[in-house]
Amino acid sequence: MYVPAHFDEPSADVMHAFIKHHPLGIVFTHGRDRLDANHLPFELAADQGPWGTLHAHVARNNPLWMNVQNADEVLVVFRAEEAYISPNWYPSKREHHKQVPTWNYKVVHAHGRILVRDDERYVRGLVARLTRTHEAAEPEPWKMTDGPRDYIESMLKAIVGVEIQITRLVGKFKLSQNKEANDISGAANALGERGHTALSLSMHEVAQRKGPGT
Known part of the structure; x- marks a missing residue:
């Protein structure tokens, strides 16, 4: 990625939080x-490696785990908010007209080596x-024991684990940092008015x- x-x-800490x-x-x-x-939804263990x-x-029927070999290099891309940026949103455009359209976004690329974990434990x-992580905000969090034991066992047998040991992290937060502060604020205000709240706050x-x- 350029x-x-x-x-x-x-910052590894910032990229870990992003993931x-x-x-x-x-x-x-x-x-x-x-x-x-x-x-795929991933769990990050920041302290492993x-x-x-x-x-x-x-899914066990997914050919991913059958088409790779342990230690093969893989790339995982995580993306957050993104949006088009109009030149008209920069106050300086009205002064000298030297602005062009662009696209702002935040992404993290995790390079690593894959390991297939086809074991029930x-x-x-x-x-x-x-489940605990993503059910935590629910008023009555679902847990594995809510389902019949034989049903949960059959569901677990239908999936295969994959582990990716990260070897390199690359973060690109394109937030108009190459512009003047008043132009960044102008574009951020326009994004907020259009519902892109998270990207607006970042800018x-x-x-x-x-x-x-x-």
């Missing part, structure tokens, strides 16, 4: 017969943790850090 210096996010808040990743694999992409480890599961533990934070007159 990452100009002003869009680079170098935890946006856990649905696209995992790209280059298996025995083809290039493939799958959309120098860059962390990703855990997920796939791994899958059961992973599903239990994912306002950038504008505040740059300060007036930059």
Whole structure:
């Protein structure tokens, strides 16, 4: 991924937090017969390995786990808010007209090596943790013991675990950092008016850090 210096996010902690808040990743694999992409919700274990480890599961019928070999290189892409940016949103455009359209977004690329975990204990533990995490905000959180035991057992047998040991993290937060603070704020305001609240807030934070007159 091409990452100009002003869009680079170098902090592992920031990228780990990003993954935890946006856990649905696209995992790209280059298996025995083809290039493939799958959309999976991941659990990040930030303390496992120098860059962390990703855990997920796939349907047993999914060819992903059969088309890769342990230690194959893979790429997982995590993406958050994104939106088109009009030149008309920059106050300076009205002064010199030297602005063009662009697209702002936040992404993290996790490069790593895959390990297939086709064992019931791994899958059961992973599903239990994912369930606790994503059910936590529910008034009556669902738990695995809510289902009949034979039904849960059959569901667990129908999935296979995958573990990805991260070898490199690359973060690109494209938030108009190459613009002046008043232009960033102008674009952020326009995004907020159009419902892109999260991206608008991120850009306002950038504008505040740059300060007036930059």
